[in-house]
Amino acid sequence: MRTALLRLFLLVSVLVVAAITWGALEGHRRFTAPGPLAEPATVVIPKGAGLETIARRLHGAGVIPDIYSFQVGTRIRAATMRAGEYAFPARISPEAAMRQMAEGRTVVHKLTIPEGLTVKQVAALVYSADFLAGEVGKMPAEGWLLPETWHLSRDDDRAELMGRMEKSMRQALEQAWAARAQNLPIKTPNEALILASVVERETALKAERPKVAAVFLNRLRLGMRLQSDPTVIYGLSDGLGVLERPLSRADLEKPHRWNTYAMDGLPATPIANPGKASLDAVLHPAETDALYFVADGTGGHAFARTLDEHNRNVAQWRKIEQARKGK
Template structure:
């Protein structure tokens, strides 16, 4: 009887020891460093089964054995809480870390930056070419309806939804800036402000020049002078659908089109691009100047003039620089 008890006790001790060893091994697999040797991003598609997730992670080198991942996910109950999306895995991430990350839903946040002055057609083309977005855009928004800035999105987000965010951002920005506009502006509505801002945006890429360029156009409108802006002629010829691809000619300035500000009085019927916040702000609060003209100065900026004679001298100087006759 004693011998039977000793044998039984020995078996129990052995089983407990084996269970302890098994637990340590399992814990080592669960919490030990994984095989990933460099940072890697992996997309988990919507509707993926636990097995499919395991295979995708193994193919990416994040885990070493899909069966161990599957077993760990089931044992911890996390298999029911794994979330789709794009995840960034750090080198050596443990099995536990992988499961906790997939459970958290902390996906990679991507950035989509819209430069100021693009047309709506160009912005839609950028969206169509952006990796990670889903869905199609059925209709190009009106010119001037989108706010250029940086937008964040996650893998699988809808393109049309991101486009709507741009429209909402423009509406909200325009509403705030319109409320604090200065008095005496020659624009009667927020929409006209966007139209003038789009011209300012296309005329200069220098941030500090926007309020000064805006002052020139405001002065001309208040004086009853035509805007005579080359970017409006380009838009008259292309409607923003493609680059002109050549320099403007004198014949282009004679084109009869409601967007050609060499031929029409006042503002064109709508924006020629999507202006940024700074350009809109410049139009609604321009510098106080007595300039009526400007031309490129050869350095990337512009030379401003009060009189036509002064402007003509600036134009002659620009032509000498352009033709390589001056510094």
């Protein structure tokens, strides 16, 4: 009787060990083998999610074949997975998915802030980025946001992003000011930022900016008014920097803090957020005695040293405008 019971016990033990071993091997196979995902998928893991919640999300998205083997495999490897948005390729194994989340290899979103936008326009772009979270909060001062392409993750904070832009501009301006040319008619970094914003709005051609900057600097030296259309537009557009109509003579004569037709010197504040190229142009202008410029019909400008020469350039530009309207 005892011998029979012993034999039965040994048989059951062997079966149990075999079942455990088979289960472990099968679980390991399911954890390391290619998964069931038929095509790439994106899964968002919320902050504070535990292992079970993560496993259920992955299983619901079809990334892993089952919840149990993923939980066991993750616990054995003592992996700590991070919240975020993850793009998983087709047939990714549960182990590779775990490793991707443990390393925090989240989806990277790009947000490009072009040069020459106003703070209000930048804030509108930031709000339109639906992968960001939170409010912009207090608006930075005009001109103090550095235009760049920002690499971001889902749920990055909008106010924090605006703060990063402002910090980057302050650093860029500090570096540019420290390396400035000598004998410029601007005395502070803030004045350099103001003039750079005007240059930014006057021309989109990087190669032309040092010459445009030189014209304005030459005018400042001689006590001439800058007479820049974008400064007038800024004051009339409540800081948006765009008008839906051409400027009129009355617009040019209307005094406000930015109208450089009606005031001496620089406008009261920047009129946009300039890029590094415009900062460099103001602080390292071209060598020229030009005092005027006007559009030349090619996307650039015709420069002139005298008013007579400038008037001829203006007349030529008006002919081009009339020809275009006639088409």
